Amino acid sequence: MTAGTGRLPVGERLPTLEDVARVAGVSRATVSRVINGIRNVDPQLHEMVWNAVGQTGYVPNRLARSLVTRRTGTVALVVSDSESHDDDPFMGRFFADPYFGRVVGGLMSVLRTAGIQLALQIVGTEEQRTRLVGDLRHGQADGVIVLSLPGHDPLPRMLTDVGVPAVMIGRPADPVPINYVDLANDTGACLAADHLVERGCQLIGMISGPADVPASNDRITGFRRSMARHGHAWVPLASGNFTQESGETAMRTLLAENPGVDGVFVANDLMALGALLALRDAGRRVPDDVAMVGFDDSSAAVAASPALTTVRHPLEDMAAESARLLLARIDDPGMRISSVIYEPTLVLRQSA
Amino acid sequence: MTAGTGRLPVGERLPTLEDVARVAGVSRATVSRVINGIRNVDPQLHEMVWNAVGQTGYVPNRLARSLVTRRTGTVALVVSDSESHDDDPFMGRFFADPYFGRVVGGLMSVLRTAGIQLALQIVGTEEQRTRLVGDLRHGQADGVIVLSLPGHDPLPRMLTDVGVPAVMIGRPADPVPINYVDLANDTGACLAADHLVERGCQLIGMISGPADVPASNDRITGFRRSMARHGHAWVPLASGNFTQESGETAMRTLLAENPGVDGVFVANDLMALGALLALRDAGRRVPDDVAMVGFDDSSAAVAASPALTTVRHPLEDMAAESARLLLARIDDPGMRISSVIYEPTLVLRQSA
DNA sequence: ACCGTCTCGGAGAGCGCTCTCCGACGTGTG
DNA sequence: CACACGTCGGAGAGCGCTCTCCGAGACGGT
Numbered sequence A, B: 001m002t003a004g005t006g007r008l009p010v011g012e013r014l015p016t017l018e019d020v021a022r023v024a025g026v027s028r029a030t031v032s033r034v035i036n037g038i039r040n041v042d043p044q045l046h047e048m049v050w051n052a053v054g055q056t057g058y059v060p061n062r063l064a065r066s067l068v069t070r071r072t073g074t075v076a077l078v079v080s081d082s083e084s085h086d087d088d089p090f091m092g093r094f095f096a097d098p099y100f101g102r103v104v105g106g107l108m109s110v111l112r113t114a115g116i117q118l119a120l121q122i123v124g125t126e127e128q129r130t131r132l133v134g135d136l137r138h139g140q141a142d143g144v145i146v147l148s149l150p151g152h153d154p155l156p157r158m159l160t161d162v163g164v165p166a167v168m169i170g171r172p173a174d175p176v177p178i179n180y181v182d183l184a185n186d187t188g189a190c191l192a193a194d195h196l197v198e199r200g201c202q203l204i205g206m207i208s209g210p211a212d213v214p215a216s217n218d219r220i221t222g223f224r225r226s227m228a229r230h231g232h233a234w235v236p237l238a239s240g241n242f243t244q245e246s247g248e249t250a251m252r253t254l255l256a257e258n259p260g261v262d263g264v265f266v267a268n269d270l271m272a273l274g275a276l277l278a279l280r281d282a283g284r285r286v287p288d289d290v291a292m293v294g295f296d297d298s299s300a301a302v303a304a305s306p307a308l309t310t311v312r313h314p315l316e317d318m319a320a321e322s323a324r325l326l327l328a329r330i331d332d333p334g335m336r337i338s339s340v341i342y343e344p345t346l347v348l349r350q351s352a
Numbered sequence C: 001a002c003c004g005t006c007t008c009g010g011a012g013a014g015c016g017c018t019c020t021c022c023g024a025c026g027t028g029t030g
Numbered sequence D: 001c002a003c004a005c006g007t008c009g010g011a012g013a014g015c016g017c018t019c020t021c022c023g024a025g026a027c028g029g030t
Helices: A017-024 A028-035 A043-056 A062-069 A090-096 A098-111 A126-137 A155-162 A185-198 A214-229 A244-257 A269-281 A299-303 A315-331 B017-024 B028-035 B043-056 B062-069 B090-096 B098-111 B126-137 B155-162 B185-198 B214-229 B244-257 B269-281 B299-303 B315-331
Strands: A074-080 A117-123 A143-148 A166-169 A179-183 A204-208 A237-239 A263-266 A291-296 A309-312 A339-342 A345-347 B074-080 B117-123 B143-148 B166-169 B179-183 B204-208 B237-239 B263-266 B291-296 B309-312 B340-342 B345-347
Touching: A017 A028, A017 A043, A028 A043, A062 B062, A074 A098, A074 A126, A090 A098, A090 B098, A098 A117, A098 A143, A098 A315, A098 B090, A098 B098, A098 B117, A117 A126, A117 B098, A126 A155, A143 A155, A143 A315, A155 A166, A166 A315, A179 A185, A179 A315, A185 A204, A185 A214, A185 A263, A185 A291, A185 A309, A185 A345, A204 A214, A204 A244, A204 A269, A237 A244, A244 A263, A244 A269, A244 B299, A263 A269, A269 A291, A269 A299, A291 A299, A299 B244, A299 B299, A315 A339, B017 B028, B017 B043, B028 B043, B074 B098, B074 B126, B090 B098, B098 B117, B098 B143, B098 B315, B117 B126, B126 B155, B143 B155, B143 B315, B155 B166, B166 B315, B179 B185, B179 B315, B185 B204, B185 B214, B185 B263, B185 B291, B185 B309, B185 B345, B204 B214, B204 B244, B204 B269, B237 B244, B244 B263, B244 B269, B263 B269, B269 B291, B269 B299, B291 B299, B315 B340
Parallel strands: A074 A117, A074 A143, A143 A166, A166 A179, A179 A339, A204 A237, A204 A263, A263 A291, A291 A309, B074 B117, B074 B143, B143 B166, B166 B179, B179 B340, B204 B237, B204 B263, B263 B291, B291 B309
Antiparallel strands: A117 B117, A309 A345, B309 B345
16 A cells, blocks of 8 residues: 555646657658658658657657547457346356457457457447447447347447448357358267267267357257257257356256266357266266267366367457458458358367 | 448548537537536527437547547556567467456446446557557556566556556556555465365475466465464475466476375466366375365366365456546546455365 | 659648637626 | 626637648759
């Protein structure tokens, strides 16, 4: 606990372009040209200007610049949650999940080299959504990365309607002409199903996420399709909400309804962790009695015991790609809308 | 893959204050007053203005407003890493760690209700640091939350020198007159030591983090102090870097050098996870042969098997508090510098 | 010697907003 | 009836920057 006054540089006006111009003995325009490296300026003036910049300690004011250039050097990361409202504890869970961090990490790996900062926005209410779109139209950010949460979100449509450069991570629930980067979730589920079947499992169940999340839904359909191909028209299914607890509960349900289950595909690693607990409680060994395949290849997968065989989700790469896509889109607004789908791979460990 | 033109509202200029004024038949100043709810404006004009706003679909331009008010409604979250440089893979690890997400979640819980957005900045190089400070002086953000990484970081000092409102999460390595929010790491370590001793452990070791991180260092000194008080002047120590792998390695080292170890305090849960693996490999049961206490109470702690007894680190609360502190500081720049230290608690589970 | 042509720097008009004046008007007082 | 006083809206000067003109000068061709 130290006391202090905060030493505000009261009245100490920061040097402006005008000041630099005065010191260098040229006009504002010339300084601006030099600073922005534009065209042919006499080398001598060029040097005088840089000297003046050094002398005054001038730093351009990004705000003022943005006002006229309509470029901010900022990309917004909006976490849109159309269902929940302001103080929803759900958001806490969301941020604690590695998903968020991995996305941010992937985005930043591209953005930071481009010198662009990420502005995090959470929108829940209708009003916030409208305000966000309004701000974006004004060029508050050069573009936006949308992370869509459960439910049918009106935001993607609103964004495309006003022509704001946008890229979604994860396919939008409703068909919207928007760039997106996604994982072939169905293929991933197929991988899991194939592996469990090849392993000799006879009764294979699935623990799914909420059906209204496209990614989750795709995993279900992919799994069912693959299982059907292997001659299992019907598969036992229990659903959770991607949390560990829900995975535990779902596993118990599955076990109760299908005591003979000897293989299970869990739609994300966190739920798989919970499922593992439930199996242990039930006295089933993994993988001997029940084989398990997770999804995401998160750090939880290697931390689990037994370590989880899981479908690898290259989230960082996808986030990085979405950043690249957005940047390209910003540079060329006429760019046609395109999306890139990543193929998942199966990572073999001990659980199956 | 859909094709489209991106529907830019070319030439469709957004309505400005001027436009609203024209429609309402008043002056710009009056519209501004109404929009900002200032002073006594004739109720009739008041209504006319709001009608005009509705008619035109006017949305204030935050940039333009910020330019004159010197307020942006943005707080910067800077992750300062004085040691590493641009493409350091370390950052990837950092973001994937729940630490980052928990901090963001805590910050946002406060900021979003205040209608403030978070701008994420990563600064590695000297140049980036200077630029950041320059931008901040210009009011690019109203204040900044600093997340300090390993090493002695010059950023806190730079920030206070120019009088930018700033709050650190985690005590600065060097004494700097800056607001910060921290955890009583030493107390937490004492808690762990006391518990292991009370449990009857005879030879208690520690797996620490890097010594140059203040938080990590405090855990070491706290642990040593408490152990000394219990009559153990010397304690076996192995250090890691907070990753799971490093925890595994450290545990092996500890085991090799002190085969009789029957208790271990691990400076974070992630390393504890690794240590658990190493112990299993070595055929030691937890907690029967070796008792273990972790630190953080992260999701990894409950996911581990056995579930980890750990020191709870109320990171979300701390982040929220730091946001509150910053907001207060922004409102009242003369506020004296103060810091708040949180007390950790021990969460008992199975590992000890 | 005259006239395009080209190079390069300056003047100045904004970008969209806020906020300080200042003047107009209405009311109460000597 | 003249004057002070208070209320409220408008004019206009910025905030710090960019960028489009435009004019001055240099240069070469006829």
